[in-house]
Amino acid sequence: MTAQDSITTPRKRKFKVPWAIVLPAIPLFLWLSLLIVFPHIRLAILSFLKRGQDIFFLDNFLNIFLGNYLAPFQDPDQLFSRVFFKTVLFSLVNTLLSLIVAYPIAFYLAKVLKGSRKFALLLLLILPYWVSELVRVYAWMNILRETGFLNYLLVNVLGIFDQPVEFLYNNTSLFVVFVYSSVLLMILPIYSSLEGLADEQIQAAEDLGAGPFATFRYVVFPISLPSVTYGCILVFMISAGNYLIPNLIGGKNTLWVTEMIYNRFIISTNWNLGSAYSLILLISTSIMIYLGLRLTGQSLRGVFSEQ
């Protein structure tokens, strides 16, 4: 068929599958559907059923049960609410601390260091993330515990303390390890946005009479704002959903929502209640991020399109 034929007789053209677009999209589609969409649909279904029931029994299909969502709030101890509130609060604090630690590092990396030193520091920052989080957390336990490296240093080498101190299992150690494990997620996006800021912009601000603070406020920070938001969203989500660190480093009273969810699933084998907990966590953190964006006059699309 020549080109002319196809113009004069368009109806004869058969629909062709655009394989060049479809093929590369298949892995992404499988990833999204099998690992993200499908499990969440399962969770949603389970959360609306009574304990031990499942969709596969047809009569359950019509019995939508809201008890799993009401139960945590009907509890006289309000355990879930308290734990949930604490998780969110600690995650926010962790996000803020990570930002405070990450920004100067990102700035130093992007605007002060040059050439091989910059590469070396970047590598040093990324290197620990090549091992699993579990190993990194154990390394911190090794440093902080009563017979650990820090106590050895303080007692045996420097002689500041007479007795070893237990540094683990309190909020300080929790935040130290939390910030350590999430700070890279904050550094990298901020670093890359500051990389895009020409030195001349900073010099121009200075030339026009801006001091260091005004230069930061009006020229540097606005450029990095989408990345700061992006980093904050990542760190907040990952903190709120973290299980290892609060479990291993936090004290006995640092119960995290994820631990409660784990307990419902594994200890009391109440998958339906566990599912409801998971969805409450997911939805409420999403709402908080949405509100955060609205309050600072940003949009998710704007934040992600800058990355």
Next chain:
Amino acid sequence: MTDIDVELVNITKKFGELVAVDDVSIQVTRGSFFSILGPSGCGKTTTLKMISGFEEPDNGDVFIGGERVNGVPPNHRRVNMVFQQLALFPLMTVSANVGFGLKMSGVPKADRQARVEEMLEKVDLPGLGDRKPDQLSGGQQQRVAIARCLILDPTVLLLDEPLGALDLKLRDQMKIQLKRLQHEVGTTFIYITHDQSEALVMSDEVAVMNEGHLLQIGAPDELYSNPADYFVASFVGESNAFEGPITHLENGHAVLSADPFDFKSPTHPDIRVGENCRLFIRPERIRLMSSDAGSDALYDNQFPGEIQDVVFDGAVARAFVDLGHNTVITVLVTRTSDTPLPVEGEAVLVGWNALDALCFPE
């Protein structure tokens, strides 16, 4: 009070081993348009940054308005800089960009707005205040960058190749506009460029630099007709250049041999027999004659040749004359009378006097 706005006294700047600026002294008169001209990498930007305060000289002193400013940070110097890449703030509107300096010095908002509008008017950008820089054309961005500095009423405005990013036609327009603007506001401009025609068109005075050295300072006309050395001669204006040893002196001329031609050249105390020299002849100094003009030599140097090509450019034309032996020289033909332009393939004579040429030892 002196009428010198900026004075550099023996300044030197090194980056490691590299001497970027070597013992440069410059005086810039108040209200003048002063250019620093030189090829890429010769130290122009570095010189400018020492005036603005982004670099400190390793040696020497910088004076602005009669005050020594070594060690004074950029935000406390009454000079402003238009950067090579403009460096407009991309997230701010044009108005915010132009008003930034006023905001930093604490001018109240209403006052600021009025002055920004007035400034935009002055640089021919009225009504564009609400746009973002990336919604402007290259030439408009240019003017925002200049307005942003001029609004602070600086003693001196520093411009680092501000026309470099523009296309040729716009560059020609902006040259005239810049010169006019400078005239209107009366601020001293120090202008950097590697384009000799920009420097010649706009400047009151030009400093020519090469490899960190200052070679010559002078009015454009002086640089063109009286260059201090061969670099200035070749960099400023168009020339026919030859190179070779001085073979002997003859009738008060030095004779330079660029095999197989012998050129009679002006003498100079620095020029000695046996020394390798460079000879420059401006295209407008060469006369074109028809080959039957007669056998008498009218000029000190006279050679037969053949017209290879003629490039017509309105009032003037450039004739490329092949003298044989792979030597082609450019001759400027001014169209004052009705004499027809030479045509391709025509046999001609070219001639010039020894004193029309410039000769420098290497």
